[in-house]
Amino acid sequence: MSEATWREQFGRTLEEHLSRGEEAGLLSAYELGREALGSGLGVLDVAGFVHGALLDACASAPGDSLRAVKAAENFLLECLSPFEMAYRGVREANTALRGLNDLLEDQTRRISHELHDQAGQLLASVYLALDELGRELSPDAAARLERVKGLLDSIEEQLRRLSHELRPTILDDLGLGPALEFLAEGVSARNGLPITVEGMPEERLPARVETVLYRIVQEALNNVSKHAEASSVKLRVRAEERAIRCSIRDDGVGFDVPTVMGRGGAEGIGLIGIRERLAPLRGTLDINSTPGGGTELVVTIPRESCPQATGAKAGRAAEAQSLIPTGKRASAGEAGGMVR
Incomplete structure (x- = not known):
């Protein structure tokens, strides 16, 4: 919708509000505000269109300007009501999103600590079992066992790094x-x-x-x-x-x-x-x-x-x-x- 069309629509709706009375006119103002919000107009755009419509109304009926100005206040508020509701919705969504992010961080921290502590304990048990086994092996088998320990060292390092990247204590x-x-x-x-x-x-x-x-x-x-x-x-x-x-x-x-x-x-x-x-x-x-x-x-x-x-x-x-x-x-x- 072009700017001229919007200006015309706001002017017509305000004129209907002034002539038909509060209830019906305010409902039309609210619906017009919803349409403006859905079309991507901003609060300042709506305020500008209402201001222009009010100037036209005062110019066409100079003797009735005071009543038009008073009536236009509620008209403007109804036009902006959808914007206020949208703002509240965004604010509530941001609050919920912040809570969700905090919850995810808490869960990530818990998983990180569990991964670090539990995996560390299991690997320590494996090291002890391998040390005990190594004392019973031949030199060649013991050398191969040392290579296995080297792989376990790499696993332990990767688990430690993964844990701290999930939620770094640093x-x-x-x-x-x-x-x-x-x-x-x-x-x-x-x-x-x-x-x-x-x-x-x-x-x-x-x-x-x-x-x-x-x-x-x-x-x-x-x-x-x-x-x-x-x-x-x-x-x-x-x-x-x-x-x-x-x-x-x-x-x-x-x-x-x-x-x-x-x-x-x-x-x-x-x-x-x-x-x-x-x-x-x-x-x-x-x-x-x-x-x-x-x-x-x-x-x-x-x-x-x-x-x-x-x-x-x-x-x-x-x-x-x-x-x-x-x-x-x-x-x-x-x-x-x-x-x-």
């Missing part, structure tokens, strides 16, 4: 910078993809923000590994005055953003999940990509949406720090280096 204890260093190192080790982590903020960010950014980077690196055919990736987090920004840039094959988004590609490359994580914090996701020119994801979370930061949790700091290989241990404020 994120709780040391903050986003060291956690992203640890994550990047794990992805690099598995895929042979050099990842540079740089520009980490000196301050500890609110726990919810750190968790959201960690999960987004985790999903983005997973996408790069699967789809981008990249030879390098750069991660950067900046704490600005009004917003927290995180960028993930790769030098892969890239894609045409409008084409991929238009055919529902957002789900296939994990963008729906990223946007759902950002919604409760009123964050945004921008995608910059061209075929052959790589891809950059830019996440922005406004400061006003960030809950107050709290101090780092104590108790597991030594364990978390020990997970970072020597030479890569850093405080949350130190800039990262190349992870290979």
Whole structure:
């Protein structure tokens, strides 16, 4: 519907409201507001159309202007009622989504701890059984048994890394910078993809923000590994005055953003999940990509949406720090280096 048509429709509906009385006219105003909302008009658009219709009504009947202005107040409120209901629905959905994300994080933390503790105990029992068995074997068989222990060592290391990537204690204890260093190192080790982590903020960010950014980077690196055919990736987090920004840039094959988004590609490359994580914090996701020119994801979370930061949790700091290989241990404020 064109702007002229909308203007005409608002003018006609207001005129009917002024002539027919409150009940019928307000119902028409509400239905017009629903139609405007469904067509993509904004609150300011509706207010502008009502204002124009009121000016026309006052101009056509100057002696009745005061009554028209008073009646137009309720008319405008009814026009905007669908917008208010939609806003409340979005707010309630965001609250529910935030609760769901918190629940998922709690479940992930529980699974991570179970995987770490239970698997560790089982492997310890296996080591003891193998040691006992080794004392009864010939030297040749004992050598083969040592190779089996080497495989178990690899399994234990992979389980430990998987556990901490599911819910890294390093994120709780040391903050986003060291956690992203640890994550990047794990992805690099598995895929042979050099990842540079740089520009980490000196301050500890609110726990919810750190968790959201960690999960987004985790999903983005997973996408790069699967789809981008990249030879390098750069991660950067900046704490600005009004917003927290995180960028993930790769030098892969890239894609045409409008084409991929238009055919529902957002789900296939994990963008729906990223946007759902950002919604409760009123964050945004921008995608910059061209075929052959790589891809950059830019996440922005406004400061006003960030809950107050709290101090780092104590108790597991030594364990978390020990997970970072020597030479890569850093405080949350130190800039990262190349992870290979």
